[in-house]
Amino acid sequence: MYPKINDNLFIQEASSDASETEVEYRSRIAEVEDEAFLIEIPMQESNGRLKKLHIGDELSVYFMTEGGIKNYFYTHVLGFKEDVIRMVRVHKPAKDEILKIQRRSFLRVSAELELAARTAAGIRFLVRTEDISGGGTSFMTDISVPLEMGDHLQCWILLPYRNGSSEHAQFEAEVVRMKKLENGRSLAMLKFVNILDGERQKIIRYCFERQFDFRNR
Template sequence: MYPKIGDLLFMSVDSGDEKEAVIQYKSRIADMDEDSFLIEIPMQEGTGHLKRLFIGDELSIYFMTEGGIKNYFNSYVFGFKDDVIRMVRIRKPEPDSISKIQRRSFLRVNAELEVAVKTDKMIRFVARTYDVGGGGLSFYCDANQRIEEEEGLSCWVLVPYKNGSIEHVPFTGEVVRIKVLENGRKIVMVKFTLIADMERQKLIRYCFERQFEFRR
């Protein structure tokens, strides 16, 4: 069962930053069509601060139904509409994907893709991703690789599709967190700071193909 126009949605945003991912926002459904909900600009609960969203941002959402039951689903931003107010267009989930069990998984999927990295210090190397999504990705790097949190990166990632085609997706990003593994290697978590909408959609398409494979 879908929420209705006027219903509140409560959501968190996957930015690749664990601190950001636990902040909760709320928004109201202003309109809907066959494949999307149009929602008001989300507002942070407790502070009233508005949350600026970007195309490709991945959202974990719930809405309340009778009896105080929380209904959860995942979605992502794929457009905007300017009317009396500015609205955010988010993908309407499949009905059977709405669950009464909380899930913290976003559209990001585990994937080992080749990514070419250039740091602000002009250090260049090629790595393999740990996961990818519309809002960012993580990649492995060696223990001796000099890379720091908040550092800017210029990259491209090689994205293969089920039909055999391959895309090079360029982006710039910022390191939001570095996790050191037991073997000394690192997982570098990156949020996109500049990526063309068309390139972001290529990654989202790849994520949905992967999710479909996982479900099968």
């Protein structure tokens, strides 16, 4: 499903500058062409600053549809059109390149990410995740890291993005399941119980990029 004329778009630049990738801009679709969307100059809502774009700039975009569904896609700037207002022409993705994420469910992807954790008893350990979503993550563990259902962990995870930049996301998680495996290890499954929205958005962005890469292999 494509966005329609007058639909709002929420945009982040896929920049190597980590501080710039965290800024979200808002725009609106003014016209739709066969191969492109014409959008208003994106504006940062907190301060009214307009985003200066250049041909070739890569953008991560989402728009909302009924039921609170976020529809994500990647695009890039093709050019500009001078009319009553200046508009930005961006590439129109194929329909199967638009990923839908339900409001109360999160896209889960396989991912080997570096996760540092600390238990309530102060035990610190470093693991690699098995998968991750905006709602939780899982990792392999053994008897050297004694974990039980209900344990709370303070966690820091390293998220590498497509543009070469990396960010840490911090959260508190609860162990909701321990699954024993034949090799003597266990799979610890966590859900996020205390996470700032900005930290969750970092993880959702990573999941979206990861899924986008899977689809294009």
